[in-house]
Each structure stands twice: as C-alpha cells, then as structure tokens.
Amino acid sequence: MSTISPIFSMPRSQSHHTVSAAHSPYYCTTLKTPFKETPSMADLKSYTLVNPLPQHTHLLVSYSKPSMSVKTTTRQPKSSVSTPKSGGVLSRGGKEQKLNLEVSPHRAVSAVRLMRIEKGGAFADLLNEKGKGSGNNEMGYVERTLGFRTRDLEDRDLRLVSDIVGGTIRWRRYLDHLIASLCHDESTFRNMEPLLLQILRMGSYEIVKLDMPAYAVVDENVRLAKVALRPGAGNMVNAILRKLVLLKENNSLPLPIVEGDDRAKARALATIYSHPVWMVRRWRKHLGAEEAVKLMNWNNSDPRFSLRANRGKGFTRDDLVVSLEKLKQVPHELSEHLDDFVRISTGLQDVIQAGLLKKGLCSVQDESAGLVVSLLDPQPGESIIDCCAAPGGKTLFMASCLHGRGMISAVDVNKGRLRILKEAAKLQQVDNVITTVHADLRALVENNSVRYDKVLLDAPCSGLGVLSKRADLRWNRRIEDMEELKNLQDELIDAAAMLVKPKGVLVYSTCSIDPGENEERVAAFLVRHPEFSIDPADRYVNPDFVTELGFYSSNPVKHSMDGAFAARLVRSP
Numbered sequence: 001m002s003t004i005s006p007i008f009s010m011p012r013s014q015s016h017h018t019v020s021a022a023h024s025p026y027y028c029t030t031l032k033t034p035f036k037e038t039p040s041m042a043d044l045k046s047y048t049l050v051n052p053l054p055q056h057t058h059l060l061v062s063y064s065k066p067s068m069s070v071k072t073t074t075r076q077p078k079s080s081v082s083t084p085k086s087g088g089v090l091s092r093g094g095k096e097q098k099l100n101l102e103v104s105p106h107r108a109v110s111a112v113r114l115m116r117i118e119k120g121g122a123f124a125d126l127l128n129e130k131g132k133g134s135g136n137n138e139m140g141y142v143e144r145t146l147g148f149r150t151r152d153l154e155d156r157d158l159r160l161v162s163d164i165v166g167g168t169i170r171w172r173r174y175l176d177h178l179i180a181s182l183c184h185d186e187s188t189f190r191n192m193e194p195l196l197l198q199i200l201r202m203g204s205y206e207i208v209k210l211d212m213p214a215y216a217v218v219d220e221n222v223r224l225a226k227v228a229l230r231p232g233a234g235n236m237v238n239a240i241l242r243k244l245v246l247l248k249e250n251n252s253l254p255l256p257i258v259e260g261d262d263r264a265k266a267r268a269l270a271t272i273y274s275h276p277v278w279m280v281r282r283w284r285k286h287l288g289a290e291e292a293v294k295l296m297n298w299n300n301s302d303p304r305f306s307l308r309a310n311r312g313k314g315f316t317r318d319d320l321v322v323s324l325e326k327l328k329q330v331p332h333e334l335s336e337h338l339d340d341f342v343r344i345s346t347g348l349q350d351v352i353q354a355g356l357l358k359k360g361l362c363s364v365q366d367e368s369a370g371l372v373v374s375l376l377d378p379q380p381g382e383s384i385i386d387c388c389a390a391p392g393g394k395t396l397f398m399a400s401c402l403h404g405r406g407m408i409s410a411v412d413v414n415k416g417r418l419r420i421l422k423e424a425a426k427l428q429q430v431d432n433v434i435t436t437v438h439a440d441l442r443a444l445v446e447n448n449s450v451r452y453d454k455v456l457l458d459a460p461c462s463g464l465g466v467l468s469k470r471a472d473l474r475w476n477r478r479i480e481d482m483e484e485l486k487n488l489q490d491e492l493i494d495a496a497a498m499l500v501k502p503k504g505v506l507v508y509s510t511c512s513i514d515p516g517e518n519e520e521r522v523a524a525f526l527v528r529h530p531e532f533s534i535d536p537a538d539r540y541v542n543p544d545f546v547t548e549l550g551f552y553s554s555n556p557v558k559h560s561m562d563g564a565f566a567a568r569l570v571r572s573p
C-alpha cells in the first residue's frame with residue numbers, strides 16, 4: 001500500500017474536518033488547489049502545496065491507494081508574507097515546481113507579460129483568448145521570471161490581465177513621469193531593475209487610472225515585489241505607491257505644463273497623453289492641436305470591437321444578434337455601414353468564451369477594414385488577388401461575398417500568418433474560393449503573367465490608425481520607420497499594379513492615418529503610372545468617409561472606429 005502525503009490548505013473553521021475520498025472534489029473547488037476536476041490518484045500523488053494562505057490552517061492529507069482512506073493533521077499557518085520566493089513545492093510527474101498562493105495570479109502574470117512585451121517577446125494581446133499567450137507557456141514564463149508559479153488563471157483573472165497590461169502599456173510614459181517624480185533622485189528611477197519598474201507602473205496605473213481600492217492595490221503590489229524580488233523592493237513599492245495615493249486623494253498629481261516652442265509643448269503633451277513626442281508633433285502638424293489631443297484620448301480609451309457574421313458558413317447577422325442576446329452581457333448595435341457587422345461596446349471575452357469565434361460563426365473585424373472590402377466591391381465570378389493577405393481578415397470577408405463563385409489568390413511573405421489564414425478559411429467554409437501563395441509579392445510578379453479583375457494591396461504600414469487596439473505599437477514605432485515603410489509601399493504598389501487587367505481595379509489600403517503612407521503614396525504612384533486613375537469612393541462607401549480627392553478614409557475620433565485609408569484605382573482599357 002502506498003501512502004501519499006500532499007498538504008492542502010483549508011479554512012480554519014474546518015481544521016478538524018476528516019477528509020475522505022468522496023470529498024476530494026470539494027477540495028478542488030473550494031480550496032482552489034490547482035486541480036480543475038476531481039483529482040485522480042496520479043494527481044494527488046504528485047501535488048504538495050506547502051505555502052500557507054494567511055487565513056488558512058494547513059492540513060497534511062494522506063491518501064492510501066487501495067481504500068482511498070485519508071488521514072489529516074493540522075499545522076499552524078506561516079504568518080509572514082515576506083518570505084522571499086517562498087513558493088510551495090508543486091511536483092507533477094516528478095518535476096518540482098514552486099507554487100505561490102500569496103501573490104495574486106493576475107498581477108504576477110501581468111508583470112511578466114509587461115516585461116516580455118517591453119523586450120519584444122509578446123504582444124499586448126487585447127483579445128486575450130485562452131491559450132493564446134495566457135496558457136501553459138505563459139505560466140512557464142512566469143515561473144522562469146519570478147521563480148514560482150501562481151495558481152492557474154480563471155476567466156476573471158484573464159480579464160484583469162488584459163485590462164492591466166493594456167492600460168499600463170498605453171500609459172507608460174505618463175506613469176514613468178509619476179514614478180520618477182516620487183523617486184529619491186533621477187538615477188534611482190533610471191537604474192531601477194526591470195521587474196520592480198513594471199510592478200510600480202502596474203500599481204500606479206491601478207491607482208491613478210482604474211477605480212480600484214487604493215490600499216489593497218498597494219498591499220498586493222508590495223507583496224509581489226517582496227516575494228518576487230526581496231523585502232527592500234517591497235518597501236520601495238510601498239513608499240512610492242502610498243505617496244501616489246495621497247497625491248491622487250489631494251488632487252495634486254504632478255503634471256508637466258504645456259508651454260514654450262512646439263517641441264516643448266509636444267514633449268509636455270506626450271507625457272500628459274502618454275505618446276511618443278514625434279507622433280504628437282506629427283499630428284499637431286497634420287491634424288491641428290485640438291484634433292491631435294482628441295486622437296490621443298481615443299487611443300487611450302478602451303478599444304471597441306466589431307464582429308462580422310460569417311455568411312460563408314450560412315450564419316447571418318440576425319443569427320449573430322440572437323447569439324449575442326443570449327449572452328446578456330454583450331451590449332451590441334448593428335453597424336450603420338456594413339450589412340454583416342455588429343458593434344459591441346464590451347464583452348468580447350464573453351463572445352470568445354461562448355465559442356462563436358472558435359466555431360467560425362463570426363470574426364472580430366473592425367468596420368474600417370470591412371469598408372476597404374466594400375471599396376473593392378468583390379462580385380461572384382471575379383478573379384481577385386490579395387497581395388498582402390495574412391492573417392486574412394479582408395480575404396475572408398471578400399471570399400464570403402463571392403458566394404462560392406470566383407477565386408481569390410491570397411499572397412503573403414509570412415508563412416506562419418498565411419497558415420492562420422488557411423485554417424480560418426477552412427473553419428469559415430470559404431476555402432473553396434481561396435488559394436494561398438507563400439511569396440514575396442515583388443518576386444512573384446517577375447514570373448507571373450496572370451492578370452486579375454481586382455487587386456487588393458493592403459500594405460504593411462505603421463498602424464497609426466489602430467493604436468487603441470494595439471497598445472504596445474506606439475512605443476515600437478520610430479520616426480525612421482516611416483521612411484522605410486514608404487519605400488516598401490512604393491515597391492509593393494508598383495508590383496501590385498502589374499497584376500491588374502485592363503479596365504481592372506487596384507485598391508491600395510493601409511490601417512494608418514498618416515498622409516505620408518496614404519495620399520502621398522497614391523499621388524506618387526499616379527505620377528509613375530498614368531495608366532491608372534482614381535475611381536471616387538462615394539459609389540462604394542458612405543460619402544461621410546470620402547475625402548475631397550475621392551479616397552476612403554476613416555477617422556477614429558469622427559467615426560468611432562479604427563483609422564484606415566484606401567484608394568480605388570482603375571486601369572485604362
């Protein structure tokens with residue numbers, strides 16, 4: 001008979017409870033051990049939790065194999081929360097892992113994700129689908145970075161991670177300004193170790209921008225710093241965050257004054273609205289001072305999403321609305337501009353959890369992207385090439401418009417993203433009209449004599465129109481990128497033009513609001529290619545989106561959707 005001795009924590013009031021095999025599921029659910037279901041003997045054999053929760057008494061639980069009878073013994077809880085890296089030991093399949101139940105899992109995961117994003121190893125994944133950056137891999141990163149595991153994330157934790165990470169990244173420059181002003185001296189801030197800085201940013205964000213109980217936020221972040229780093233780090237977090245709470249309560253948070261020349265004003269605004277200085281200067285020049293501030297406010301607001309019903313799968317917008325109404329917590333309204341689209345203001349996680357995306361019934365797609373497809377106006381029977389297709393948002397929408405007749409070649413230089421497109425096409429049952437081609441467009445046109453009715457070039461761009469959804473993007477873009485992107489956009493549009501039949505259509509689009517990537521690229525193209533002319537967009541999209549020159553342009557502030565641009569160009573006969 002083998003006897004196994006895992007130690008569980010349980011509420012004090014139940015310290016004399018006699019554990020029996022029949023109760024084992026009870027431990028799983030109530031005590032929130034890492035077990036998701038009734039533990040098997042194999043699970044029990046492999047778990048040893050020794051880390052105490054302050055309010056819990058520890059029970060040593062022994063399971064004996066044949067009869068599943070259980071003995072319990074009580075232990076006094078360890079009271080200190082400052083034990084450095086004092087995780088319990090979780091051994092599974094013989095592999096020892098430290099498990100820490102003192103630290104709130106969403107904070108531990110958020111801190112590590114913030115570090116990874118800053119180092120370029122992850123995206124601020126606002127969709128935050130389970131398994132996509134939040135599954136086992138992520139817990140592995142947490143363990144390697146902090147030296148312990150936390151309990152697995154529940155749905156509520158996932159939402160918190162998404163909110164905290166997105167917000168902390170967006171507000172980084174502003175938060176750093178607050179933290180630096182509360183440090184003893186500038187070098188303390190400049191030389192701060194990365195994990196400590198992330199914990200301080202996270203805590204500052206929760207205090208200043210989220211409506212969370214301030215002292216609980218301080219305590220939790222102090223605990224994380226103590227356990228993940230050392231007691232002294234916790235003391236520093238405590239000192240800075242407590243000062244911040246007081247400043248906030250007294251309405252006296254330090255803010256730079258907007259004064260001086262354009263550069264100085266842009267620097268102050270960049271801190272107040274947390275954007276890079278070069279972007280602020282560019283927008284003040286192109287949009288004017290007032291619109292630039294409105295745009296930054298939009299970029300800092302919670303992202304809004306829209307869903308496209310996948311007609312290719314026979315799922316209509318009415319079906320989608322019925323499904324959303326069943327979810328109750330997903331306020332939605334019909335798109336005014338696109339027949340298949342529904343706007344949701346919150347509740348994307350509920351849509352994900354209901355499996356609507358996994359089943360291929362709908363896709364998350366911004367209306368601004370849908371309107372680019374409206375401009376191309378795909379018709380059944382046509383031949384279309386999507387020159388920069390992956391991960392496939394527009395290809396899939398175009399495919400659903402073909403009703404099974406016609407064909408789309410989906411080209412992309414990125415094999416992994418192209419694979420995502422292929423899988424999604426299958427799931428949405430539009431793969432019968434899509435062929436994927438892994439190639440650099442510039443090389444492809446060298447040996448290709450096929451010409452198409454319609455050509456879409458959704459060019460690689462700065463993404464300056466989608467900053468509310470891509471929280472990390474503003475910090476990854478440099479002004480030098482804009483020049484490099486222009487050259488690439490020129491080369492790609494020249495290549496795409498070679499694929500257009502006489503009288504055929506070329507749509508050039510970006511998810512940028514920068515004239516350098518939009519109007520200026522089209523103007524330069526038309527000089528190089530007099531065989532093309534502008535087909536005004538107002539025949540295809542609501543005139544509210546149409547510029548003086550006949551281009552499609554969505555404005556985040558005006559239209560409450562991402563910023564995008566597209567030009568419809570027609571080749572002469």
Ligand SMILES: C[S@@+](CC[C@H](N)C(=O)[O-])C[C@H]1O[C@@H](n2cnc3c(N)ncnc32)[C@H](O)[C@@H]1O
Binds near residue numbers: 387392417441
């Ligand atoms: C803006 S994204 C396309 C988004 C896509 N149209 C959609 O709606 O989901 C630009 C794409 O261009 C691809 N790309 C960049 N350079 C390329 C090249 N030289 N040839 C083909 N594809 C390229 C990138 O891999 C990226 O997937």
